[in-house]
Amino acid sequence: MAADNPATHRPRLARSLTDLGKQLAGTGRRAESFAATGAAVALYRQLAAEEPAAHTLALARTLSHLVAGLREAGQDQEALPVALEAVRIRQQLAADDPNAHGPDLAQALxxxxxxxxxxxxxxxxxxxxxxxxxxxxxxxxxNPDAYESGLSEALTASALLRLLTGDDLPEALRATTEALEIHRRLAAAAPERFHAPLCDILRLQENLLQALGKQDEATAVHSWLAVNASDPEPQ
Structure with missing residues (x-):
């Protein structure tokens, strides 16, 4: 049918393949899910090349589905080129309309x-x-209420990477300081949700302080954690 009337049926086939991939993933049939989603990606690439305005967003979404499936299956190496393609498309979309596409760019990154x-x-x-x-x-x-916790998460991830590699530890410490400022406010308002992540950031900061030779400050953080780590309402 798609061959008889491609303008009408190829987009429908691509959507059907995407839906099939999701359904197969939901039943644990990962290999078949990857095959269906990969076929959808290939078809959307063709469609986006022919009509970018109509199909680029669908391509980006399908790539994101494939990345998520590969990562859930522990296939991070295989996910890398797909994730890079998704990022590049999201960057193009966000450049045109950051309000609409900024959140999806953040997720792709x-x-x-x-x-x-x-x-x-x-x-x-x-x-x-x-x-x-x-x-x-x-x-x-x-929109601070919607995205502030995500900023703190990204700052923390950046600091952790720098600690693991030994790259610019002072910058990593500054990142944890900013993340802690955010998470202290969030934990004050919703301790049941944000106290545990706050403690995780503090543990990271303690390790950074030790790596930088700031033992007194590291000890102070450790002492706070010893008293408050299990407290759902930190003072």
């Missing part, structure tokens, strides 16, 4: 950075996470 980290591409992961911080900082400026 997060997925790419995660895959880079788990495959030990440290330097690239730091670069991508830096871009993620930049995007989430912009989003937070537009």
């Amino acid at each position: 997060k997925d790419f950075a995660g895959a880079l980290t788990l495959t030990r591409h440290w330097a690239k992961a730091i670069t991508v996470t830096r871009e993620l911080v930049k995007v989430r900082r912009w989003l937070t400026a537009q």
